[in-house]
Amino acid sequence: MKIDVVLPCLDEAAALPWVLGRMPAGYHPIVVDNGSTDRSAAVAAELGAQVVSEPRRGFGAACHAGLLAATADIVCFMDADASLDPMELPHVTGRVRPGSRDLVLGRRVVRQGGAWPAHARLGNAVLARALRGRTGVRLRDLGPMRAAPRAGLLALRVADRRFGYPLETVLRAAAAGWHIVEVEISYLPRQGRSKVTGTVRGTLRAIADMRRVWAEQGERR
Template sequence: MASSTRRSSLSVRGWSVDPFPAEFAAIRSLRAGHPGGSASHASDRVTAGPDAGLTSAAEIPSRPPGSTCAAETPRCEGPQLPRRSHGRRSGPVPGDELNTLSVVIPALNEAPNLPTVVNSVPTSALRALGWETEVIVVDNASTDDTAAVAAALGATVVSQPERGYGNAYHAGFRAARGDVIATGDADCTYPFDSLPELLGTLTEADVEFMTTNRLRRENRSAMKRSHTVANYALSALSRALFRNGLRDSQSGMWVFRRYVWDGVDVKSTGMAFSQEIKNAATRAGYRYLEVPIEYRNRQGEVKLNALPDGMANLRQLFEHRFRRPGGERPARYERRHTPA
């Protein structure tokens, strides 16, 4: 179990993670003088497993490939990443190089925001770091030009006619071809330009599922007070029920290894999908981490229906907690124990 004080090594969910070069080198790639980088991030708290003390956060910029496909069609026309033939692999094989990334973005009537969002995915910087990246925009039955704009920007467009946040992700994950999947909304709130640092953390900390924490003092102006209170309340209840230590159960930005999705049974079709995928991954025993991010002001129309969505999330937490475990049983490669 991780300690809440700094150590030369970190135990993430029972797995040994050897020293972070210079106290978290991955995110320390917050290189001095880097646009958007800030020395104040060095004191941010990261949750590894139920509790751990580390340091973190950062940013970076650039642009993205193109095509369309139906939600039920696993293949799309147009440029795509080659899919590796590991299928439902049980876990990463030591020494494997992770070099393909799928960025999945659900979108409902987000045509005006897509140029900013898609172009903020730093594909050039990621390519320089050895990541081949595809951007997938899931058109969730939009009535505007979301699909056309996304395709014009070079993204792969997946059509999901069944509305719902969870429905969009189910369709997007089916189409994703990367070894690693990253997510975020199409409303300009999530820092896709931080993906190089987030991927560095995923690999250097050797975790399988990484989620993000928006609930920091610096981000208060980007979220309505009522939404902030609801997020804190749902997150506290989620922690109490699942005992995973996650501070922000509702964050929509996650970075995880593809096989994690194959190893969990996420049923939600709506907004509760966000909390369910986190609780499913941590409950299944995958190595996980929570890192702080910058959360930005929303652009365009708010899609969240506060009261009905909040009540649905509340019901889902209890339903999931007392659901008999079924699909959340990952097979792992040899566990590495920290010497006593």
């Protein structure tokens, strides 16, 4: 069974050969170029990935463009910066049943020092605790590697197009009664500098997006 893998991408030309080279058989990479200024799109195409252009900047915009381009029954999302190993994708997708309402998140476990800055880890822990309190779902990480049925994801109608996209996905899935679980995956030092966790400013920007999504979804309850 083919599984589509959406890889939001902004200037990841250095990381893509490793990432795409470790894609398991049957996993079809969809690299969504989100306005890269390097050769990301060209490198991805040369390595056989499907390339989708999403000129509107935003992590959620890239994720959603990839979801719309996907055709497989099950769709995965993962970062394209080599911080996640594609070889672990089957560990995540193995818990998703086609046609179900399953959402599986990869809980990051640091295998090498420096992979997860302290400020980013603290922010994630606070968010995960708040998610547990609000949804009752036992999550410890808003994991960047995740998988779910494509039809179900489209039906959730996630609206955020910035860094709040993963959070809104979980909140909407929980409100709709989805089965949400997490499995452990390795978290590795990324290639290059992170646009989010690599700087305090980037982390604060992501937190602001998530706070907005949190408030908006709370109003709809």
